[in-house]
Amino acid sequence: MHDVAIVGIGMHEFGRHDGISGMDQGVVAVRRALADARCEWEDLEFAFGGSKDAGSPDTMVSRLGLTGLQFINVHNGCATGGSALISAYNAIRSGTFDIGIAVGFDKHERGAFRVRTRGDRMEWYGESGMALTTQFFGMKINRYMHDFGISQNTLAKVSAKAFRNGAINPMAWRRKPLSEEEVLESAMLSYPLTQYMFCSPGEGGVAIVLVRADKAKEYTDNPVFLKSCVVKSRRFGSFEVFSPHLANEFSVGPTVDASNAAFEMAGIGPEDIDIAQLQDTESGAEVMHMAENGFCEHGEQESMIQNGETEIDGKFPVNTDGGCLANGEPIGASGLRQVYENVLQLRGDAGERQVPNDPRTAYTHVYGAPGISGVTILSR
């Protein structure tokens, strides 16, 4: 088994870009990642590419160069970006290849994701006014608040932090700070979650160049090592999005399983992590995912967030680039955005939003339909 290093990162600004296709944004991200790794497209031996709504990633070879490399498309729900990365990771770890790229991009229509329950005789589910991701998130955090005493003000604080961090991130979509009052007073979309507690489907692209760790210094002075990379699906009894029924029995969700596996693989624990990017589809998700990923006990988030511990200058910075809330969620790119941010932070290149705790280890986590989670642990 070979260790794996990240030697190049590239990103196309997240947001809404009229006249620029999702593929265009993916190509920009690839070119920027190659420049960062001081290498050329023709140096790459393989690529894994993910996109949900913006076309087949492998067709970008006609823009970047017909070099004959192995290019495999990845389509894996909200873990599409994370799945492209794990595929690239394993391709190098196994010794099959020395250098390759994971790329993700997307461009979604405006508004909440439209879910078509065609086939499987499930049309009635969406026709009846269910099958909305927003409802799932409302119901999950509502029960969680009931069980563990999380306040609505804490949800507002998470959003306010996200927009504050987004305001100092030149790649972010939403760059205007919003106060807790503005968050709480915005439209109630799915009780107890208001408009500014939700992220929106958006656009953007991210690419990550990976090499065998012993070759990393040929490309960069600041390699970041991928210590673990895990994707898990759900087990019986977990509470997931798009479930017409749930079992009465309870099981932890795929986030817990992915987190445990990632820590085991890296040989470290949650107490060793200096900075984390956690799936914040809505502000309650960030709260719940802090505990599901092992960074605190259920309910402890209330005091941690009220005390500012998850701010950029706090004890445990979370979603330093503004997360999904400030960046939006282009599904193919979203998990890779988190890795991009952690690489910047570990290199000390995050500018105005650089965390001051001289981070050595960093954590990413995605969660999404249909009950899937991806985790990475990076170190320098």
Added chain:
Amino acid sequence: MAQVSIQEDVLIGVPDEPRLIGGKCPDCGNHVFPMQKDCPKCTGNQIEEVELSTRGTLWTWTVQGFPPKAPPYIGETDPSSFESYGVGYVELPGEVKVEARLTESNPERLEVGMEMELTVVPLKTDEQGNEIVTFAFRPVENK
């Protein structure tokens, strides 16, 4: 105006005695909704159709505050006439938690653990003049 079920093999007995059709695994006792042959718990594939209980308790809930996209939604989507509706999971004892619309949409009157019973709510009127209904749960009145 006649009421018709949104899907005959999911919701039967419209309008007077609505029942949900689920399934029970003969091997492990696990329940599913809607009916499917394959059991996600024990990996068997012989699940048999059963009518689910019509009463249970509210396990969690939310309120749909904006019109869903159409398609797939067939109810009211005009923002000026759209009315918020409740959605929740109702735990049917010994069976499953069913995701359903709720007749109540006021957060002040919804509470985890409250008793609920099955009913139907109208979605739209079709070309034949029939009212298409889907299933919903309503709070049990304390008499």
